[in-house]
Amino acid sequence: MKHFAVTGAVTASPVRGSQQLEKDEEDGMSEQGFKRFRRRRAPAETAPAASEESRLSPLEAPASAVSAQLPATLPEPWERIRQVPFQDAAERKVRLPLVSQFRTAPAAKSFDLLRTRLSHTLKARGWKRVAVTAPATGCGSTFSAVNLALSLARVPGSRTVLMDLNFRQPGIAQAMGIQAAADMGALLSGAVQMEDQLLRPLPSLAVGLNSAQDQDAAEILHSRSCSAAVDDLMLRSGAETALFDLPPVLEHDDTAAFLPQVDGVLLISDGTSTTAAQLAACEKMLAGHTELLGVVLNRARKSDSPLN
Ligand SMILES: Nc1ncnc2c1ncn2[C@@H]1O[C@H](COP(=O)(O)OP(=O)(O)O)[C@@H](O)[C@H]1O
Ligand SMILES: [Mg+2]
Numbered sequence: 001m002k003h004f005a006v007t008g009a010v011t012a013s014p015v016r017g018s019q020q021l022e023k024d025e026e027d028g029m030s031e032q033g034f035k036r037f038r039r040r041r042a043p044a045e046t047a048p049a050a051s052e053e054s055r056l057s058p059l060e061a062p063a064s065a066v067s068a069q070l071p072a073t074l075p076e077p078w079e080r081i082r083q084v085p086f087q088d089a090a091e092r093k094v095r096l097p098l099v100s101q102f103r104t105a106p107a108a109k110s111f112d113l114l115r116t117r118l119s120h121t122l123k124a125r126g127w128k129r130v131a132v133t134a135p136a137t138g139c140g141s142t143f144s145a146v147n148l149a150l151s152l153a154r155v156p157g158s159r160t161v162l163m164d165l166n167f168r169q170p171g172i173a174q175a176m177g178i179q180a181a182a183d184m185g186a187l188l189s190g191a192v193q194m195e196d197q198l199l200r201p202l203p204s205l206a207v208g209l210n211s212a213q214d215q216d217a218a219e220i221l222h223s224r225s226c227s228a229a230v231d232d233l234m235l236r237s238g239a240e241t242a243l244f245d246l247p248p249v250l251e252h253d254d255t256a257a258f259l260p261q262v263d264g265v266l267l268i269s270d271g272t273s274t275t276a277a278q279l280a281a282c283e284k285m286l287a288g289h290t291e292l293l294g295v296v297l298n299r300a301r302k303s304d305s306p307l308n
Contacts (some may be wrong), residue, residue, distance in 0.1 A: 014066040038214040077195050078159060078206070084178055086201030100147035107147070114296065115151040117265070121293060122241060123236040127263035128234060130293065133246040133255045133277035142171040148266075152241050155203035161198070161233065161242040163208040165258060167217030168247045170210035176201060180209040187233075194233045206237060207225040217247070222257035230261045249282045256285065264293035271300040 074080070132145040142164075149162035150227060164172040164184065173180030178201060186192040187208060198206040220226060234242060244262060246255040259265075267282055281296060286292055 007016070010030075019174065020038060025041055042283070076238075077281055078238055080195040081198045081200045081206050081237075083203070084175070084201045086178070092301070108151075111144075111147045113152040115148060115155075118148070118293065119152070119155075119241070122263070125263070128240060128244050129230070129244065129262040129264075129289070131244045131246050131255060131262040131265045132268065133265060134248050134268040134270070135250050135274055135282050136248045136270075137169065137251065139248070139268050139274060141248070141268045142175050143259070144266070144268045144296055144298060145243050146172060146175045149205060149207075149243050150202075152243075153202050157206070158204050158241075159206070159237065159239040160204060161206050161208070161237055161239040163242065163244045164210035165221065166247045167210065167212070167214040167220065167243050167254065170213070170247060172207060173209040173211065176207065176297075178207070178209065180211040182209040182211055184208060184210040185212065185214060185220060188223070188229050190222055190225045190229055192235060194229075198237075208233075217254045218252065220259045221254050221261075227259075227261055240293050250278060256289070259289045261288060264291040266293050267295045268298050269295055 079275060101221050118130070122130070132141050132148070134141040145162060149160050152160040154159065162172065167184070169182075170180070173182075177201060182197055182199075183192065184197070187194065187197040194206075194208075198208050200206050214220060233239075244258065246258060249255050249267075255265075265286055267279070267286075269279060
């Protein structure tokens with residue numbers, strides 16, 4: 001008989017009262033007394049409990065209650081990369097001319113052309129990782145990497161990653177007008193995950209910024225943890241294209257150290273200063289280690305452009 005004391009209706013009455021009632025009934029239950037007892041108990045047993053849902057097993061509970069109990073599923077890693085305002089930053093004075101700001105200019109058309117050709121080559125070969133470098137500082141590798149990434153990111157439904165691996169002179173944050181509080185070294189050592197280091201200035205573009213100069217850059221880029229971090233980045237971001245902005249080939253061995261991680265290289269030459277000897281030296285250095293996807297002529301004279 002003890003069980004009735006814990007039904008909904010009874011627990012609502014004072015505990016002592018219910019115990020007393022139970023005792024009375026057990027002490028001497030005549031047939032009449034039993035009927036009275038049944039009548040008194042009936043409403044308690046048939047009436048719905050105070051909270052119907054609370055008595056249901058999870059399988060019987062209404063859908064709303066079940067979904068409220070289930071742990072929320074995490075969005076995929078790309079969606080967890082923090083979005084940052086970019087158009088506002090682009091409207092402010094940023095260091096580099098950005099193709100997203102002047103869509104009809106010849107430079108924007110050149111980057112769209114480069115994007116399309118590069119995408120075709122990468123897709124045909126099943127490649128994704130591209131190093132962007134130059135023979136010397138100032139040729140425009142950051143300028144080209146940023147603008148090419150913006151052009152790639154304009155393809156609907158695409159995903160592009162742009163990584164600043166120039167530990168000598170990081171430049172993507174400044175070029176895009178985004179605050180760089182990021183530690184690229186921590187990402188490449190495996191201490192930080194990509195969704196905690198990267199930022200998304202556009203829904204289809206994630207950038208890995210670099211803020212600290214590091215004299216041990218070549219060792220960092222050569223390390224096993226760097227290789228693992230890049231593999232993890234490619235796998236979990238789901239990006240079709242990753243551009244890695246690297247220091248000049250002829251000034252540091254950082255790019256050479258990172259070559260095993262990429263499928264090919266885009267070499268940016270400065271139409272106003274790069275010499276044929278410099279380009280030949282770069283090609284010699286890259287030969288046998290990676291594929292030279294193309295030599296981009298930056299700061300070309302108008303007559304050099306195929307679009308004119
Ligand atoms: N085609 C270009 N048109 C206008 N400015 C350019 C162009 N290419 C490079 N620059 C400017 O030249 C400077 C050096 O370019 P940057 O991309 O930082 O060189 P790198 O990364 O190769 O050292 C930057 O201030 C950039 O704005
Ligand atoms: Mg640069």
